[in-house]
Amino acid sequence: MNLPFPLGFPAPTAFYLTLYILTFALHQAFMHYVLAGSLYVAWTTSFPGRDSVSRNDQPIAATLRDWLPFLLSAAITAGVAPLLFIQIVYQKQFYTANLLLWWRWMLVVPILIIAFYLLYLLKSKIMAHWPHIARSLVAISTAACFVFVGFCWTANHLLSVSEARWPEVYVTGQLPFTPFEVLARMGIWISDSFATLAAILAWQLYRRQSDRSADIVGPATRNLAVMALGGLGLLTLAGLTYILTAADKTRDSLFDSGTLPYLIISVVGVAMQVAGWFQQWRFGRLTGLWSTVVSTGSVLTLLAMSFAREAIRAGVLDMPQLFQRHADAAKVGGFTVFLIFTVLVSAAIAWCFVTVHRGLKVQPPVA
Numbered sequence: 001m002n003l004p005f006p007l008g009f010p011a012p013t014a015f016y017l018t019l020y021i022l023t024f025a026l027h028q029a030f031m032h033y034v035l036a037g038s039l040y041v042a043w044t045t046s047f048p049g050r051d052s053v054s055r056n057d058q059p060i061a062a063t064l065r066d067w068l069p070f071l072l073s074a075a076i077t078a079g080v081a082p083l084l085f086i087q088i089v090y091q092k093q094f095y096t097a098n099l100l101l102w103w104r105w106m107l108v109v110p111i112l113i114i115a116f117y118l119l120y121l122l123k124s125k126i127m128a129h130w131p132h133i134a135r136s137l138v139a140i141s142t143a144a145c146f147v148f149v150g151f152c153w154t155a156n157h158l159l160s161v162s163e164a165r166w167p168e169v170y171v172t173g174q175l176p177f178t179p180f181e182v183l184a185r186m187g188i189w190i191s192d193s194f195a196t197l198a199a200i201l202a203w204q205l206y207r208r209q210s211d212r213s214a215d216i217v218g219p220a221t222r223n224l225a226v227m228a229l230g231g232l233g234l235l236t237l238a239g240l241t242y243i244l245t246a247a248d249k250t251r252d253s254l255f256d257s258g259t260l261p262y263l264i265i266s267v268v269g270v271a272m273q274v275a276g277w278f279q280q281w282r283f284g285r286l287t288g289l290w291s292t293v294v295s296t297g298s299v300l301t302l303l304a305m306s307f308a309r310e311a312i313r314a315g316v317l318d319m320p321q322l323f324q325r326h327a328d329a330a331k332v333g334g335f336t337v338f339l340i341f342t343v344l345v346s347a348a349i350a351w352c353f354v355t356v357h358r359g360l361k362v363q364p365p366v367a
């Protein structure tokens with residue numbers, strides 16, 4: 001029986017892979033908020049409903065508009081750490097895929113800058129006076145920017161593990177995947193992102209629940225439950241589609257005894273989220289206990305899926321060929337500097353957070 005991934009690898013490889021996976025899981029949590037949050041705002045802006053309080057002014061959409069710019073900067077900042085480690089672990093694969101993606105990869109940064117400004121526009125009071133069609137266009141374009149960035153990362157990942165197809169892409173400039181291959185993988189990200197979003201929003205709304213009446217708290221709780229349970233249902237479907245349509249080598253790595261514990265933990269994480277949301281739906285409000293169960297389940301799912309994702313890549317690539325590079329990198333040093341800057345940057349972010357929080361106490365937000 002194999003040791004759980006990545007313990008079977010030499011120490012430097014296991015060390016860099018573990019750091020890569022842990023930092024990637026953090027990027028994922030923030031990125032999920034941005035991806036699902038912007039899609040939700042696009043929906044509420046385009047279809048505000050006929051209730052007395054429009055969907056777009058209800059607590060979920062209002063909280064999202066308020067927090068999305070901050071969470072986008074968190075997603076980008078948290079993306080830097082796995083970016084550093086992926087360069088050590090899979091240098092050739094990662095950079096070759098970047099180069100082959102060419103203009104699509106070059107668009108990622110400009111698109112993110114545009115999306116950043118659009119998020120501020122969505123949050124601003126100016127937009128409230130614009131016609132419905134213009135507001136919908138802004139919200140849909142913002143979400144489309146994030147879906148496009150997610151697509152680029154997925155295409156980059158798929159290309160990086162398809163070395164045999166690199167010459168063909170170099171000659172034709174065309175991506176060698178069917179839309180189905182890309183969509184099946186993106187389906188996993190997008191569906192799980194709604195469950196993660198609901199888990200984070202639960203805490204954001206729980207804090208201010210006591211200030212609101214039952215006819216606001218009840219529907220908000222149920223909307224979050226629908227968002228999470230819908231996301232988890234689609235995740236199960238997307239996961240099964242991925243397993244059924246995967247190449248034999250990918251499926252073998254997925255069910256290898258080193259990867260199986262992570263699959264089991266993912267299922268446990270999903271089950272905890274389902275139980276937590278059913279209970280809160282029943283109570284018609286968010287509770288500290290069940291929100292904790294939901295967030296623990298969500299963290300387990302994110303971590304286990306990240307380990308499983310990596311175990312699959314390691315099963316497809318020729319890993320022994322990379323060991324020497326990892327051993328050389330481990331001798332170079334710099335890890336202490338990395339840790340010092342991690343602490344400094346985290347402290348700076350926490351300081352910004354506390355400053356804004358203090359400011360909001362003096363002048364509470366309108367929503």
Ligand code: HEM
Binds near residue numbers: 024027084086189
């Ligand atoms: C909000 C914008 C972003 C979205 C929606 C997004 C989405 C994604 C998705 C969906 C993946 C997984 C791809 C897959 O396995 O199929 C991913 C991976 C990753 N992202 Fe992001 N991302 C964003 C911004 C960034 C930024 C700005 C950085 C870097 C500073 C970054 C760094 C990474 C890294 C290093 C990976 C792992 C790549 C790999 O293992 O192949 N992301 N991102």
